[in-house]
Amino acid sequence: MRKTTATPADVARRVGGILAQPGRTEPGSVTETLIPGDGGPLRPAVHGVEAVAPGVIAGAGPVGRPGERPTVRLRDSAPEEQPRYAPEWLELREPADAAARAMELLDPLRIRLANLPGRSGLAIHDLGCGTGSMGRWLAPRLDGPQHWVLHDRDPYLLHFAAVASPRAAADGSRVSVETRRGDVARLTPDALAGASLVTASALLDVLTREEIETLAAACAGAGCPALLTLSVAGRVELSAPDPLDQEIAAAFNDHQRRDGLLGPDAVNVACEAFADQGATVKVHPSPWRLGPQNVGLTAQWLRGWVGAAVEERPELAERAEPYLAARLAACAAGDLHVTVHHSDLLALARPTGGAG
Numbered sequence: 001m002r003k004t005t006a007t008p009a010d011v012a013r014r015v016g017g018i019l020a021q022p023g024r025t026e027p028g029s030v031t032e033t034l035i036p037g038d039g040g041p042l043r044p045a046v047h048g049v050e051a052v053a054p055g056v057i058a059g060a061g062p063v064g065r066p067g068e069r070p071t072v073r074l075r076d077s078a079p080e081e082q083p084r085y086a087p088e089w090l091e092l093r094e095p096a097d098a099a100a101r102a103m104e105l106l107d108p109l110r111i112r113l114a115n116l117p118g119r120s121g122l123a124i125h126d127l128g129c130g131t132g133s134m135g136r137w138l139a140p141r142l143d144g145p146q147h148w149v150l151h152d153r154d155p156y157l158l159h160f161a162a163v164a165s166p167r168a169a170a171d172g173s174r175v176s177v178e179t180r181r182g183d184v185a186r187l188t189p190d191a192l193a194g195a196s197l198v199t200a201s202a203l204l205d206v207l208t209r210e211e212i213e214t215l216a217a218a219c220a221g222a223g224c225p226a227l228l229t230l231s232v233a234g235r236v237e238l239s240a241p242d243p244l245d246q247e248i249a250a251a252f253n254d255h256q257r258r259d260g261l262l263g264p265d266a267v268n269v270a271c272e273a274f275a276d277q278g279a280t281v282k283v284h285p286s287p288w289r290l291g292p293q294n295v296g297l298t299a300q301w302l303r304g305w306v307g308a309a310v311e312e313r314p315e316l317a318e319r320a321e322p323y324l325a326a327r328l329a330a331c332a333a334g335d336l337h338v339t340v341h342h343s344d345l346l347a348l349a350r351p352t353g354g355a356g
Contacts, residue, residue: 087131087160092297094133097201101229102284102344106141109197112225112348113142116196121145121173125192127200127215128152132161134201134229135177143171149178149195192222204231204266204345205256212266213273216347220277223352226345230286232256233341234264236305240330244316244323251309251316258312267343274347286344292334299331301340 113122122144126134129150139146146169150161158179165177192198198219204212219226234253238245256263271281290298306324310317330336 087157089300090131090133090157092300094131094136096288096290096294096297097133097230098137100286100288100342101137101201102286104284105227105282105344105346108282108348109225109227109346110142112351113196116224116351119144119196121147122196123147123149123194124197124199125149125195126151126161127198128203129161130157130201132165134199135161135165135175138199138227139166139175140168140170142169143173144169145173146175147178148175149180151180151182153182155181192218192224195219195222195224197224198222198226198228200226200228202230202232204228204270205263206261207266208260209262209269209273212262212270213276216270216273216277216279219274219347220279220349221352223349225279225349226274226347228270228347229344230342231267231270231345232264233267233285233343235341237339237341238327239335239337242323242326244319247313247316248306248309248320248323251313252305255308255312267345270345270347274345274349278350280348282346282348284344284346286342288338288340288342290338290340291336295331295334298336298338299328301338302327302331 113119122142124135124138124146126132126148129135129152132150135148135150139148148165150158150165152158152161158181162177162179166175169175198215207215215226234249234256236245236249253264257265262269267283271283274281290301302324306320306327310320327336
């Protein structure tokens with residue numbers, strides 16, 4: 001047995017917490033379970049989880065039976081590609097994510113959810129849920145019973161998300177959880193049947209144009225809104241500006257666009273895709289504002305940001321090494337402030353079933 005870890009190179013692939021190359025997932029594997037949230041913090045196991053038998057999600061039951069129709073189409077990767085999103089990284093960034101998400105989008109979302117036809121509770125699909133930070137942030141801000149369907153390809157992250165899910169909505173109504181294992185790069189048309197809302201965090205920038213168009217079409221078909229937060233905007237501001245800042249930023253943005261992924265172009269593409277499906281689209285800034293209170297996160301982000309830039313443009317390596325050392329020293333001293341720009345997107349699809 002081995003522990004799940006992430007190297008600096010893993011983190012460098014997506015400083016936003018999403019790796020550029022998903023690992024292999026067995027085609028058709030889907031796992032479902034109902035788990036009432038316990039509302040607790042992430043368990044100590046987050047910092048060292050031993051592998052379990054393939055096809056089993058610890059604490060969440062077996063995979064679907066052979067022949068069952070999967071609700072999520074899986075993207076294949078080469079067998080040797082097995083990166084996971086490190087739970088440590090997702091836990092480290094969660095407070096910054098929570099502080100950054102755009103509260104301004106919640107009121108129009110609440111109004112739409114309150115007026116969905118035939119509503120008797122919310123069915124919320126969280127795509128690429130990681131350790132479940134989106135649910136911990138959003139569920140206590142919405143009224144009424146909620147059933148969260150958590151999608152992720154990593155069984156360990158699904159387990160963490162399930163056991164640390166919130167118990168109650170804003171008005172005290174019950175929150176329940178279902179996990180589905182699979183890579184959510186593409187959805188089948190029926191994957192969102194009955195959905196009231198689709199959410200995701202730090203997801204759009206690791207999708208292709210085709211995948212975002214498919215997601216927009218799926219939301220339109222279900223008549224459900226989508227709240228898609230913390231997509232990278234391609235802009236970074238650091239205190240005590242350095243001439244190398246812009247070169248690193250440009251190289252990092254090019255790294256994010258590898259293999260047809262959209263990176264910092266994702267929000268514009270998503271706006272077009274959802275608008276083409278007849279949705280009303282609202283976008284609001286959601287920047288990380290990192291300072292002395294975020295030393296651990298800032299240091300990890302710096303290593304990943306510079307590492308990805310150098311991977312994209314190896315000729316930067318000689319200058320990037322002293323640059324990174326100086327930035328890390330300023331970070332450790334509490335003298336570095338960083339703004340990492342993101343955008344949150346709310347797409348209000350036309351509800352099906354009669355409401356306008």
